[in-house]
Amino acid sequence: MGWTEHTHERRGHPTNTTILTSDALGPAIRALREGQVVAFPTETVYGLGADGLNDAACRRIFVAKGRPSDNPLILHVLGPEDLEGLVAELPVAAQRLIAAFWPGPLTVVVPATEKVPLSVRAGLDTVAVRAPSHPVARRLIAGLGSPIAAPSANLSGRPSPTTASAVYEDMRGRIPFIVDGGSAEVGLESTVVDCTTQPVTLLRAGGIGRGRLCDVVGEVVIATANSPVRSPGMKYRHYAPKSPLIWVQSTDDAFVRRILPDIVSAHRRWALIAPDVMKGLQASWFYGLGSDDVSAAHRLFDAMRTMDQHNPDAIVVIWESQGGLGLAISNRLEKASGRRVMPE
Incomplete structure (x- = not known):
């Protein structure tokens, strides 16, 4: 019908x-x-x-x-x-x-x-x-x-x-x-x-x-924080899942393996959204973003919603973006995250 x-x-x-x-x-x-x-x-x-x-x-x-x-x-x-x-x-x-x-x-x-x-x-x-x-x-x-x-x-x-x-x-x-x-x-x-x-x-x-x-x-x-609000997405908290989101701003394997245990130590049930190659990390649930910014942009919001359905204690996103489409991905993660972790 x-x-x-x-x-x-x-x-x-x-x-x-x-x-x-x-x-x-x-x-x-x-x-x-x-x-x-x-x-x-x-x-x-x-x-x-x-x-x-x-x-x-x-x-x-x-x-x-x-x-x-x-x-x-x-x-x-x-x-x-x-x-x-x-x-x-x-x-x-x-x-x-x-x-x-x-x-x-x-x-x-x-x-x-x-x-x-x-x-x-x-x-x-x-x-x-x-x-x-x-x-x-x-x-x-x-x-x-x-x-x-x-x-x-x-x-x-x-x-x-x-x-x-x-x-x-x-x-x-x-x-x-x-x-x-x-x-x-x-x-x-x-x-x-x-x-x-x-x-x-x-x-x-x-x-x-x-x-x-x-x-x-x-x-x-x-645009800066002082720019006139002429567009959606500028003024309010956006793009956030219900579960707390932690954004790790580097995909360097050694850095991730060093800091991840400290990040998730307080969370018994946690979801991981990351490049496909990180599937082996021991998260409760995993959602692969692919290997490039195009695939990550296509999957990011669905990943957040899918992981949220499990009601995890936290959602950890591991993604490192540069310019171009990566700027948009970083913008969405910045607005959605309650905590960000980056190399010193």
Whole structure:
């Protein structure tokens, strides 16, 4: 029939959450037109979407997610032609980045018009926009005939979902529909660039590394703690599993074997997320991240959620990243971890 229905009682939310297959989008499109919230796949992570020009609908995203209202959303469009009437100005840097990376995992922050609801902008004079490449996301936008505003489809603060089942874990009973489009290709949220500054500012590292951005627009500065909060992922604790997470910032075998016993001595049941070659370490549970940043980015959030299901005393992540995609992995681990260990 194209869907599976689940029932879960939650006060103040719908009781039925239906998982739709990607070839049965009609109910999801109708729900979006009616001002409801729907979870859907993108190439980065799953999104929690509503009609991006319907302020009341967008406010329902914050309720379903438990998200602070001063945390802006991203408007998802089909292409630059959809920006007319939404942006007050499209700076040259934004035009170049859009030409180079859309559709894809890049969000640009540009001046907004009053047509963009305040809830989407979090009261700011800017809007974050991107054109996803995932075919299901694009069909939903086209079917709605309007931009879709969406953050990641997880409860606020939790690891972003990369599968429909991970969305269901957080959103069952909170939203009417989840569209299953398989596993997200990138596995981390989009790169966000503020194009209202000169030079442009990297607000959130993601699937497109800083070096690739520099190839297109020249200098790209990295946001600091004092930078304006114009993007998701800047202000609050994010990406964290329920279990305490300890990040070991080196994969040097001698260093890991020397410090690991001290790290886990206080934890009888602990989970390890690390390169595949470290599977032999004596953890209670192991999840391999592969051998490079591409595989680690794809697996990281699923690894956190999978290990969390065992309810361990602690989750230890061993990963050492450099630039490019590694900057995004480091950003997510930094925000998720309660403790970091590195060589002196």
